[in-house]
Amino acid sequence: MTGSPQYSLLARFIFQDAHYRKKAPATPKPGAFLPKPSTLKISALWRDTLPEQEIWEIGDSLGAARSKQPLARADFDVAAVSEAKLAIEPDPKPHPLHVNLCGWPIGKDEQKAIALLLCARSTLIVR
Amino acid sequence: MTQYCPTFDTSLGLRGWASSGVSEVARQGKLSLEKWLGHYLEPRLELLLPEIENLRVASDASQIGVDSDTISAATQFAYSLPRFGPIPEVSADPDGEISFDWIGPSGQMFSVSVNKQNRLAYAGWFGEKSRIYGIEQLAESCPQQIVHGIEKASR
Numbered sequence: 001m002t003g004s005p006q007y008s009l010l011a012r013f014i015f016q017d018a019h020y021r022k023k024a025p026a027t028p029k030p031g032a033f034l035p036k037p038s039t040l041k042i043s044a045l046w047r048d049t050l051p052e053q054e055i056w057e058i059g060d061s062l063g064a065a066r067s068k069q070p071l072a073r074a075d076f077d078v079a080a081v082s083e084a085k086l087a088i089e090p091d092p093k094p095h096p097l098h099v100n101l102c103g104w105p106i107g108k109d110e111q112k113a114i115a116l117l118l119c120a121r122s123t124l125i126v127r
Numbered sequence: 128m129t130q131y132c133p134t135f136d137t138s139l140g141l142r143g144w145a146s147s148g149v150s151e152v153a154r155q156g157k158l159s160l161e162k163w164l165g166h167y168l169e170p171r172l173e174l175l176l177p178e179i180e181n182l183r184v185a186s187d188a189s190q191i192g193v194d195s196d197t198i199s200a201a202t203q204f205a206y207s208l209p210r211f212g213p214i215p216e217v218s219a220d221p222d223g224e225i226s227f228d229w230i231g232p233s234g235q236m237f238s239v240s241v242n243k244q245n246r247l248a249y250a251g252w253f254g255e256k257s258r259i260y261g262i263e264q265l266a267e268s269c270p271q272q273i274v275h276g277i278e279k280a281s282r
Binding site for chain 2: 036111
């Protein structure tokens with residue numbers, strides 16, 4: 001699955017200060033997108049229909065498991081996921097609009113190339 | 128005639144000097160040059176090395192495991208970095224590797240991740256039609272592909 005017919009906009013929450021750059025050009029850094037080796041997937045949220053405040057509230061609930069609140073988020077279009085050759089897997093357990101981006105390569109250099117692509121296609125929203 | 132002929136590399140540190148000078152004058156010349164270079168280079172390392180060391184503490188808070196071997200490899204990589212251009216931003220990757228990121232004024236990016244096996248995984252985004260990625264091994268001097276990546280991201 002590469003998307004959901006009714007949605008096209010995604011958000012990736014950033015929980016670490018070092019994973020985004022605040023000064024110009026403000027941008028997420030590749031570390032914000034890299035998957036853990038144990039899962040080879042990253043979490044994201046369909047945000048099309050959500051007001052700003054609700055996006056952050058969902059981020060808070062997703063971060064509760066690790067006792068962290070999102071400091072920022074990277075907003076991007078589903079087209080970037082296709083371009084990165086990643087797959088979108090619905091994962092509605094934490095939230096109905098929550099998904100995982102799967103299909104990451106094993107090679108760290110290839111992962112970084114994908115992470116940079118997603119950085120380039122994203123808009124950083126600082127909380 | 129007394130000659131001092133150091134082999135210049137691109138590294139940030141002062142290691143790896145090779146000299147054919149053997150006289151006292153040559154040795155004094157070498158010491159003077161090192162002192163002079165150190166005056167300009169040390170501030171870069173003074174900024175970068177504590178940031179790398181801090182990742183050990185920061186990783187505890189963020190639950191990312193950055194171990195001593197990775198810190199050591201990242202420190203060695205910092206010493207090998209070119210003397211030109213901006214100082215990279217460092218952070219911990221989710222797998223415990225240490226990432227060095229250069230972000231240019233127009234959004235160009237170059238990123239190198241160092242692991243405890245001294246492996247350097249790099250990727251660069253310099254525009255829609257200019258992207259690179261690859262693997263290198265940590266060495267005394269910075270691999271050329273990485274030097275080029277830093278140059279391109281810094282323009």
